[in-house]
Amino acid sequence: MNQPLRLWGGRFGAEPDPSLTRLSRSEPSYFRLAPYDLAGSRAHIRELGRAGLLDDGEIATILRAIDEVAQQHAAGLIEPWPEDEDVHTFLERVLTQKLGPLGGKIRAGRSRNDQAANDLKLFLRHRARTLMTELMALQDALVAQAQAHKATPVPGVTHLQAAQPITFGHHLLAHAQAFSRDAGRLMDWDARNAVSPLGAAALAGSAIALNPELSAEELGYDASFENSVDAVGARDHVAEFLFVAAMLAVHLSRLAEEIVIWCTQPYRWISLHDSFATGSSIMPQKKNPDIAELTRGRSARLIGGVTTMLAALKSLPLSYNRDLAEDKRAAFEAVDGLALVLPAMAGMVATMTVETETMRKAASQGFTLATEVADFLARKGVPFSTAHDITGALVRLCEERDCELHEIDDADLAAVDPRLTPDIREHLTLEAALDARMARGGTSPARVAEQIERLSRDLARQRAWALEYRGPTP
Structure with a gap:
């Protein structure tokens, strides 16, 4: 009969109290890390082979079992039990059921501490690429609209007051520039944090897994950890990722706010495609920019995630403490939130209709010249x-x-x-005012065209980065 597995408890004379069990068990969403945990296990099994704890036949048997578990998990054929404390317990239980006593060798030379750090880092590095792809779609939509309206006059505003005429394309590209910087932050984050914690074990390093740099290479990292205490106790890479996500969410919110304004009756600068707007349950005439409003609201939660992580780290002694489990909750919410928002915003921008005559009329009002x-x-x-x-x-x-x-x-x-x-x-005249701003970065249509060309080159670099990833991609 199958029995629950606990990775600790040999020195305890009493069973855990149910309240402890409920508090200690991972949130259900944490089990999404299973593919990354299995990827780390493959690398670790090869390391156990190099250490002489497993022979070639045992390595092949365990790796086949890991592949089977990965396929079954992806197909939804195996799921965690309520008794499984975390993803590591869940997967070791399943592998042990398949392998018998051989499964008991898997844990040698590693700890849940370095596994937990490794799983989330692999997840974030992978999802950084998927978020980049979605962010590029939004940038593409902004660039396409800017290309179509690189000479369309619109009033530029400061303090929400008409200031000087600019082109609508130039204004849209201001948002694209912010998103391009967000993309750069994702790449910078990855370059700084492509360091494997696997092999740090509980905190002191492993007396068995003596070649962590080889596991790091297998998992697509640039290097292995410099300090084992730091490897399991640091979460600044999570806090930094959350900042990048929150900054992106703030930029999305600013664009969303302007879209809401542009749709209002006093402006009527744009109209949204019916497939990217909603209506009212009582007022039949309404067409609401719900995507923009939901995006604006979601940004608050991502800002809160940064605060949560920094507060969890603020007074935390080295090395590992269970407080660090908050890293996954905040990271998942950031990734999931952006994964919902970015495609919707990209579609809304790509399909919106620009009311050029309304914009042109407004561009010279309020003494903008x-x-x-x-x-x-x-x-x-x-x-x-x-x-x-x-x-x-x-x-x-x-x-x-x-x-x-x-x-x-x-x-x-x-x-x-x-x-x-x-x-x-x-x-x-509007044309004279626009053409006069012909310095680099100005609103002259010729300069806007050059800006589009430079952004297109930057987008090509972003695409190359997203495609060159060598880590596990379940």
Whole structure:
């Protein structure tokens, strides 16, 4: 008859109290680490062979059993028992049932401490690639919309007030730049943390697994740990991943907020595709940007995850403590949240319709071309402080006349200041204002096109990084 397995307890004279068992047992979601635990076990079995604890036949037998368990688990044919304390206990129990006494050799030279650190690190390194792929889809959508609207005027705003005309493509690429930095943070995180903890055992290193660098290479790491205490006791790689995820979520939230605003009746700059919007249960006319709102809300939870991890680490002595189990809860929520949000946001952006005429009309309202007047005067040698005052006086006159800058007549221009000559009118168009911003990074359509080209090259680097991963990918 199959019996539950416990990886500890030989020195205890009483069974664990049920309250201890309930508290100690891993959350059900933690068992998703099974494929990564099995990958670590394959590497460890080969290390036991190098140490002389297993012969070639035993290695082959155990590896076949691990492959069978992996296939059965992926197919849903085996699941943890309520008595399985964690994923390590679950898998060792299943392997021991298959292998008999041979299964009892698997645990030699390792600890749940280095297994736990290794499992989550493998999970995060793998999922960093899948998140990158989803993040690239959002960047692709922003770049495609920017390409279509690299010359579409829209009012640029500061303090939510109309400021100067820019192109809608330029504004969308501002979001794409933030997401590109997020992608860079993922790659930087991985480069810094591609270090295997396997072989650190409980904390002192293993007296049996003496070649951790070979296990590290097999699992796709760049190196093995430098310090065994640090290998099992550190979780700054988790905290850093959570920060990267939270920063990405904040950038998603900022884009989401603007999409919500652009959909409102006062703006009506965009309309969402029906497949990426929802309605009201009572108001038949409603079309709501729920994806953007849900994204905005989800960012709060990811910000909380960083705080949770940092607080768990704050006063924690080295090396391993069970407090560190909080790493998985926060990491899974971050990964799962982004996996839901990113494809929805990418689809919403890719399919939204841009109301170009509405944008163009808004682009020159609110005296957004006032800076062109001040720049015109400055190019004539007028000190900018004086040019600023003259332009302010012209705006005040236009407000009194209830007209835009380009509608004022020549006599009124001269009355404000003689240096406001009629040739200023060639500067008081949206196209002139946009074309004038022709320095690198500016909103000139030509510069926007160059920005798209540079972002496309960066996206190619992101794709290459996502594809070059050598670790386990269940």
